[in-house]
Amino acid sequence: MSAISDIRVVVGLDFGTTYSGLTLCHVDDDDDLSKIKTNTEWPGEMGKFKTNTVLQYDNDFREVELWGYPALCKRPNRRSRDNETKPVELFKLFLGSCLEKYKPKLPGSLTYKQTITDYLKKIGELIKETIPKFWDGIDFMEHILIVITVPAEYSENDKAIMRECTFNAGLI
Numbered sequence: 001m002s003a004i005s006d007i008r009v010v011v012g013l014d015f016g017t018t019y020s021g022l023t024l025c026h027v028d029d030d031d032d033l034s035k036i037k038t039n040t041e042w043p044g045e046m047g048k049f050k051t052n053t054v055l056q057y058d059n060d061f062r063e064v065e066l067w068g069y070p071a072l073c074k075r076p077n078r079r080s081r082d083n084e085t086k087p088v089e090l091f092k093l094f095l096g097s098c099l100e101k102y103k104p105k106l107p108g109s110l111t112y113k114q115t116i117t118d119y120l121k122k123i124g125e126l127i128k129e130t131i132p133k134f135w136d137g138i139d140f141m142e143h144i145l146i147v148i149t150v151p152a153e154y155s156e157n158d159k160a161i162m163r164e165c166t167f168n169a170g171l172i
Contacts, residue, residue: 008143009135011127014050015116015148017092020123021050026135037134039126044070054089055118061085061108067122091115095158096151113165120169146171 012023026035042051043066051068058065066074071087090104094112106112127146131138138144148166150159166172 006142007145008138009131009145011144011146013123013127013146013148015092015120015123016050016053017090018053019050020053020119022123022127024127024131024134037130039130041130042126043068044073052089053092053119054087055091055115055122056087057085057107057110059085061110064118064122067119088115091119095161096153113161113168116162116165117168120165120171124169124171 007027010025010027012025014021021039023036023038025037028035038049040047040049042048045051045068048069052072054068054071055064056066056071056074057063065071074087085107088104088106088110091106091112093103095116103112106115127144128140131140131144146166148162150162154162163172
């Protein structure tokens with residue numbers, strides 16, 4: 001783990017139930033607000049501050065094929081409509097005090113921890129692609145601090161699950 005003095009960019013990640021977004025801030029001694037960058041480039045769409053918190057898996061539910069907005073837009077194959085996978089969404093509802101009847105049914109052998117991890121992994125890939133667009137010489141594991149929003153109602157167990165998923169996604 002890097003020392004706090006090595007942090008050059010702080011990433012604020014709003015992992016939401018239906019939409020997620022991120023903002024990046026270069027850490028230095030001046031008060032220049034131009035060092036704050038809100039991501040507006042998401043898969044399949046430009047100019048939006050957030051993207052859908054949705055995943056589209058392959059037929060075995062092992063690999064994420066699409067995420068964000070494109071995961072909602074995949075057209076079903078007319079020949080194999082019955083075998084077509086559907087978007088996986090609302091998986092954040094497994095955390096917090098959501099009633100069981102409102103939690104989504106996850107397909108195949110997917111677990112909510114796996115879906116959260118997979119989504120965070122995709123966001124992490126985007127962060128790694130985005131940072132060099134603004135700043136050179138930033139090493140992801142050495143110079144980045146990721147701060148993920150957590151609802152106030154989350155228990156210590158829910159927070160621990162988020163940390164576990166964040167670690168498994170390669171973000172910490």
